[in-house]
Amino acid sequence: MHELLLNSLRDKINISDQEFETCKTLFSPKKLRKRQYLLQEGDVCRFTAFVEKGMLRTFSVDEKGNEPILQFAMEGWWSGDLYSFLTQEPSVYNIEAIENCELLMITKENWERLLKEVPVFERYFRILFQNNLIATQRRLMSSLSETAEEKYLKLVNEFPGCLQRVPQHMVAAFLGITPETLSRIRGQLAAKSN
């Protein structure tokens, strides 16, 4: 139940068995079915979640009803609205399970407790936050300067497994293009490779 979390921790920090046992007492296991929501726009994000199994999408809804996707979260990733979680302000995002999920959820209060009782977690989350900042900057530059095809190819190269699990319209929503444009790009790439 906590295997991927332990892998994620040991990938970045030295954590003892006892420290990990303490950590386990603060995370609540939660199963979410496909299409169930973890967070709704307007609610405060009271949990941040580690994904042991499955995939979720974080998205907002614009005036036209479009649903641009901020991120996907799959096995070994974290999901939540960081701003809402840290400030306890209402979120502007929705988080939906796009597959059946097994999550490990931690409240803000227990997260603070974890940082205090197991200080090595300060380093773990610092590394996660810095990686997140770098990834966000890269995504912003990609959004500003790359073509739709370049963005698609970057996604294919960096997260090949993701595309098989995500409906095409959601891939398009993540890339900030229409499904029709994505379909055209894929067709052109397929023709080139032939």
Add this chain to the structure above:
Amino acid sequence: MRITLHIKFIRVKKTIAIIGATEESGVEIVNRLLNSSWRLLLVSKDSEKLRHLIETLGDKSPSADVEAISCVLDSCWESDIIFVSVPFPEIPDAALKMKQVAVQKIVVLFSDYDLQSHLPNSRIVHVDLLTPDTIRIYGKDNSANKEIKDILISTGYHCSISEFPKCENSKRNNFL
């Protein structure tokens, strides 16, 4: 004149598991929660009684989000709050089955049984039914007590929170 109606669709539906849903206290709480905004997962050893209960609930409230689940573990894994209404002798077994997935979840018990010793990392709330509509709540976790009080009040109960351990003159009532 233009009138704009904003409707917020409730997408995040929290889940309550009721273990021992066909016991007297289980049936009572299921009926109380039926028309709430909660999703209910019902667990019982007696599959025939459970099937009959689901049918009855469906007739009463066709739009209610109620499901029978055979497995204690899975129901508690999916749930946000767990009500335990099994008879006394079955409580330790139920606790063992849910232990791993009840961590940091509120677990409500209709008696003063020492469930905390079986679920050390869960937030235990005890409930005493003083009259058919009046409930006393007690437990070590104040915020859990308050959350359960709010839920039970929304179902029509009159509720009060007692100091933990419970008062000497309170009646122990486990519906048995």
